[in-house]
Amino acid sequence: MPRILDVHDLGNPSAIAEAARCLRSGAVVAFPTETVYGLGADTFNPLAIDKVYDLKGRPTDNPLIAHVLDEAQAMRLVAHWDDRCRTLAKSFWPGPLTIVLKKSPDVPSEATAGRGTIAVRAPKHPVARALIESFGSPVSAPSANRSGHISPTRASHVAQDFASCDDLLILDGSSSEVGIESTVVDLTGEIPVVLRPGSITLEMLRELMGEIEQPTLRMQAGSPGTSLAHYAPTTRTELIDRAKMPDRLAELSEPALVLARDVTNVRPPHRAIGMPGIAEDYAKALYSALREADASGCIRIVIEKPDETDGLWAAILDRLRRATRDDEPD
Numbered sequence: 001m002p003r004i005l006d007v008h009d010l011g012n013p014s015a016i017a018e019a020a021r022c023l024r025s026g027a028v029v030a031f032p033t034e035t036v037y038g039l040g041a042d043t044f045n046p047l048a049i050d051k052v053y054d055l056k057g058r059p060t061d062n063p064l065i066a067h068v069l070d071e072a073q074a075m076r077l078v079a080h081w082d083d084r085c086r087t088l089a090k091s092f093w094p095g096p097l098t099i100v101l102k103k104s105p106d107v108p109s110e111a112t113a114g115r116g117t118i119a120v121r122a123p124k125h126p127v128a129r130a131l132i133e134s135f136g137s138p139v140s141a142p143s144a145n146r147s148g149h150i151s152p153t154r155a156s157h158v159a160q161d162f163a164s165c166d167d168l169l170i171l172d173g174s175s176s177e178v179g180i181e182s183t184v185v186d187l188t189g190e191i192p193v194v195l196r197p198g199s200i201t202l203e204m205l206r207e208l209m210g211e212i213e214q215p216t217l218r219m220q221a222g223s224p225g226t227s228l229a230h231y232a233p234t235t236r237t238e239l240i241d242r243a244k245m246p247d248r249l250a251e252l253s254e255p256a257l258v259l260a261r262d263v264t265n266v267r268p269p270h271r272a273i274g275m276p277g278i279a280e281d282y283a284k285a286l287y288s289a290l291r292e293a294d295a296s297g298c299i300r301i302v303i304e305k306p307d308e309t310d311g312l313w314a315a316i317l318d319r320l321r322r323a324t325r326d327d328e329p330d
């Protein structure tokens with residue numbers, strides 16, 4: 001089993017120092033961020049980055065997000081830092097917004113999966129910040145799950161996915177506040193493009209930046225890490241409109257685990273996990289619920305599709321579609 005160190009409320013500075021030493025020695029460390037837990041390595045150490053890909057089983061063409069303390073550290077990684085970057089960073093950093101820019105030649109190509117661009121984000125979680133500060137340099141980190149599986153929002157989720165990795169250090173800083181991965185905005189072109197929706201919503205970005213493009217799921221399928229089958233349970237999972245739920249559940253003879261905001265229709269042999277009605281709470285609960293459902297031994301997971309489509313619900317729907325490999329309407 002990996003080693004888990006409790007760092008709740010930053011009450012264990014020696015654990016943060018130990019994790020920073022691990023990063024310095026070229027090892028990989030799992031740590032909490034406000035979005036999901038990350039599997040971090042020194043951005044400037046190609047061998048350490050390789051370990052992240054090996055551990056996760058991540059396709060080598062899927063680039064990592066470099067986690068920085070602030071704008072000054074971000075500027076070490078990118079070719080240009082312009083007014084648009086300053087505006088976004090002033091409004092949303094530290095926080096769940098990732099910016100994709102042309103990379104600096106100083107950044108090893110391993111850290112960007114060979115791309116000429118790099119994704120940078122300043123996380124808000126105090127443990128993530130303390131770790132980057134103690135390490136003194138950017139930390140590249142994808143989500144701390146086996147590739148393609150559900151992202152972890154608790155230290156125990158990371159420990160489950162990497163149960164056989166005895167030398168992995170996990171910092172336990174309680175459950176992630178946001179619960180879904182960061183919004184990714186590509187600023188390499190004239191018009192910003194949202195590559196991945198998140199809790200910094202399209203509406204919030206439009207208010208600040210004006211015109212913004214958001215490709216559909218299918219259009220994104222060719223771009224790294226955004227394939228349709230992602231963030232997925234291993235159990236067969238489907239997304240059903242609320243109005244169709246009673247009929248669908250009646251038709252299923254084998255026991256299903258149902259994720260729904262209204263669980264009154266769910267009767268044996270099916271079981272329910274109640275989901276919150278408020279988007280922020282739903283996002284925070286989603287991955288834990290999916291993991292719980294996946295571990296329950298049920299034959300099928302049925303998710304009631306939220307009716308809402310705007311704001312944070314757009315990001316939630318994006319993750320539900322990926323978890324169920326469900327395509328969006330044209």
Ligand code: AMP
Nearest residue numbers: 063064100117118119142143181224225
């Ligand atoms: P993860 O940390 O596992 O949530 O994955 C990070 C995601 O950020 C990737 O799957 C990409 O979608 C996105 N990303 C990271 N670097 C880049 C980049 N250079 N260009 C475009 N997207 C990127």
Ligand code: MG
Nearest residue numbers: 142143144151
């Ligand atoms: Mg991921």
